[in-house]
Amino acid sequence: MIMDHGLVIVPAGAGAGKTHRIKTQLSDWIKRGVVRPERILAVTFTEAAAGELRERIRSGLLADGLVSEAMAVERAYVSTIHGLGLRLLTEHALAAGASPQPRHLGDAERDLLVRQALAHAKSLDPIKAEPERFGYEANWQKGETVEDSLRSRVLSMIDLLRGLGDKGRDRGLLAPALSRLDTIYGTVLSDPTAARNALEAAIQTMVATFPAGGMAQITAKTNVEKLEKDLALFKRVHRAPDVLNRDWKLWNDLRSLFVSNRSSKTPEGYDDLATAIMAAADVLPVHPGPLADAKLHLSCLVSCAQEVMEAYESRKKALGLIDFADMITGAERLLRTDPAVRQAVLDEIDCVIIDEFQDTNPVQFALLWQIGAYATRTLLVGDVKQSIMGFRAPTRACRRLWRRRTQIQPSRSIATGDRRRL
Incomplete structure (x- = not known):
């Protein structure tokens, strides 16, 4: 377990006592009156996990004889990260410049809008002219054409860039990526x-x-x-x-x-x-040829993905639509750019619990950190072995960012005995 003032990080693998740690920490906070059950904000990544997390909190309090507090957990906000994002955008729609009642875009509608934008994208023309040169082939066993293969790659790039939030649409994103290719490839033939x-x-x-x-x-x-x-x-x-x-x-x-x-x-x-x-x-x-093709390929994919994203975002906004990625990127942008909204959210909670933290992608991490880094008490739980993104890196980032914040606002970092204990 890692503790840093108001931040508690529990790298909890199988058999490491994750459930016990959540229960005992919350019971301790609630018994000492520093956390009210209805002012808990708990976030995870699936509806089933959210329900299970709520039950863990409730059962832990019941086991300690805190019956009324266990009942009050029903009023706590326990949800998926997408549910949290949608709630923030809805409750603060005016500040976000969004509709207070956005219509969720279904997967089929999303694919249609993206494919329409992709059909008009010009950035992909060099690859379209010679797709086989860049490794695209038909897969007749799966019933996929060369065009299907290329489209799938672009859609994957779009998902990847959207996972970076606003940074994914930054035109300056490509230059360091190309430079990284040069570094990886190394010295090339002079002739x-x-x-x-x-x-x-x-x-x-x-x-x-x-x-x-x-x-x-x-x-x-x-x-x-x-x-x-x-x-x-x-x-x-x-x-x-x-x-x-x-x-x-x-x-x-x-x-x-x-x-x-x-x-x-x-x-x-x-x-x-x-x-x-x-x-x-x-x-x-x-030979410099493969490197040149790799850089052209990456440039086309990134530029095309950004071109499609811009057209897709404009179309969605005109129609008053929102998709799952918007729930995260929009909420992260709102909290990052509007401190008043962020403070309004913090004023409603006594602690933040983030379960399965290892599953966060960059923009999800950024959204949760906008709340977790400034909350009075934050409990992060994750399993290194189940990580796709890598739990260790976010853990180090958490400690680094937390220290930076507490250096800027030392009065908040040592304001209470509870924080010193953590």
Whole structure:
């Protein structure tokens, strides 16, 4: 368990006593009169978990003989994080610039609006022109076309960026991502043209020397098939050498060719030519071409996602609609930009409990932190082993942000004996 003034963090895995910790902490606060049951704000991530959390709180108080307090828990606000966001936007609709009675957008309607915006997006045109170049293929087993595959990737990028809140629409988001690609890729060839010409020359020599491939002396069917595939690669380059300017999968295939083994011998001289081709193609990991394509691909995806998001947001606002992501991003923006609203929320609660904290994405974390960091008492519970986003990083962030806040407002950090005890 980690304690920092009014912040209590419980990394609670299976068998670690998470339920017991919540019950005992709340009972202690309530017995000492620093928390009133009806002024508890508790948040989790599913309706079932919210109901279970309320029952945990109630049963803990009943076990300690606090019957009236247990009954008062019914008036506490225990909900999912989306329920919390919707409540904030509804109760403070004027400050949020939103409808006091927004209509929730169903999944089918959401997909329709997004697909309409995507159909008019121009940022994706370079990928649409050559989708296979960027790794998009049809999956006939799933009944997916190349267009379906590309659309799915864009929708995933949109979900990812919306998970960043307002930052997801920041045009400056792309530059550090591209810089990160450069760093990961590392040093590149100084003369990629020479590398490309060397590979073409090695292949042309192979085709001129062995126009039918190296299969003449091979009897094993499996090895014949391998040599046939290699020959197809050679002929593809022979017919259209420009393919080496953009087909990095072809380069990669040329890095691994069949050569003689103990059971199968190719014609004399074949292995030397094949080895020369593989050596020429083996510069691929430092060739700047794949990096350039990767950066173009990322640029198109991010720009397209942001373009679609802008059109989607405008359309929703015009129609008075709201989706699940809006409940989080809108509420986070409201609390971050309007301290009066945030204070009004804090004035109604004595403590904040956030269960399954490891499940927060960045914008969910930001929303909860707008309340948790300023509340008099905050209890965070999460399980490292069940984390998708990584509970340890938010935990460190919590402690770091909490210290920063208490340095700015020291009177709040040590104002009561209860806070000193924590």
